Amino acid sequence: MIDDLIYFLRARYAEERQTAIERRMQNWQADVADVNAKQAVVDACERSTILAAGATRKITDMTAAGVAVPMVELIDAARLEGQATSLSHAVSLLAQPHARHPEYRQEWRPRG
Template identity: 85%
Template sequence: MIDDLIHFLRARYAEERQTAMELRMQNWQAVVADVNAKQAIVDVCERATILAAGATRKITDMTTAGVTVPTAELVDAARLEGQATALSRALSVLAQPHARHPEYRQEWRPRR
């Protein structure tokens, strides 16, 4: 789900960036800068999600193999998972202005 949301947002930001530059809007540089800042958030979320998935997979593999998982690794994995969850919520909020787009999915709506 998060991969689809990231792909959706990247596509919308590419469209917004292109539209701003094509229309040669008076403030196109500000629009592009705003879009680039939002894109940076999407990139951070993607990296955090990948790291969290990797940590979870490592701990699951260790546990399955009967290896004792050190507390520090559990804490790190929980921290990464928390970051990924928080950033996922941020992506939902960033996608909200595009709710009327035909590719927008209702499961991306921010939860209260």
């Protein structure tokens, strides 16, 4: 689900960048900088999600193999999962202005 939302937002931000540049608006550079800042959040979310999934997979593999999981591994996995969850929520909020776009999915709406 988050992968699809990340792809959706990347496509919208590419469109916004292009529109700002094509219009040759007086402050198009500020508009592009704003889009780039939002893209940085999307990129961080993707990285955190990948890292959290990797940590979870490592712990699962260790447990399945009967290997004791060090506490530091569990703490790191929990930290990464929390970070990924927070960033996923932020990305859901960034997608809200695009809620009327035909490719937007209701499942992407922020919870809470």
